[in-house]
Amino acid sequence: MKIKITLVEQKGTCPCHRGHKVGDTFDFDxxxxxxxxxxxxVLFPMIDILRYGGELKSNVFCCPDVDTINVFKIEKVD
Incomplete structure (x- = not known):
């Protein structure tokens, strides 16, 4: 099983210091x-839960940078 991570929203007032933009997608592996x-x-524990058969109440999580607040969506891809 693969894990796909997509940046779906930026809520902060500053651009991402790593340069991520809404729509960026990453294959975790x-x-x-x-x-x-x-x-x-932040995402690693949620990815582990999915990989080992667990379920998440939500599949969106945000980064801890209060100025940027990137919101990422995590998806299992079979």
Whole structure:
């Protein structure tokens, strides 16, 4: 199973310091190095839950950068 991560919204007042833009999509297995380390740190536990058969109440999560607030969607791809 693959995990696809998509930036779906930016709510903060500053652009992403890593340069991410709405619509950017990442394959967690092959492109995690391109993903902002702060976002990857937040998303990793949710990705683990999905990989090991768990379910999430929501599939959207935001990065911890209060000035940017990137909102990411996580999806399982079979």
């Amino acid at each position: 092959t492109e995690r190095g391109k993903l902002c380390p702060m976002a990857a740190h």
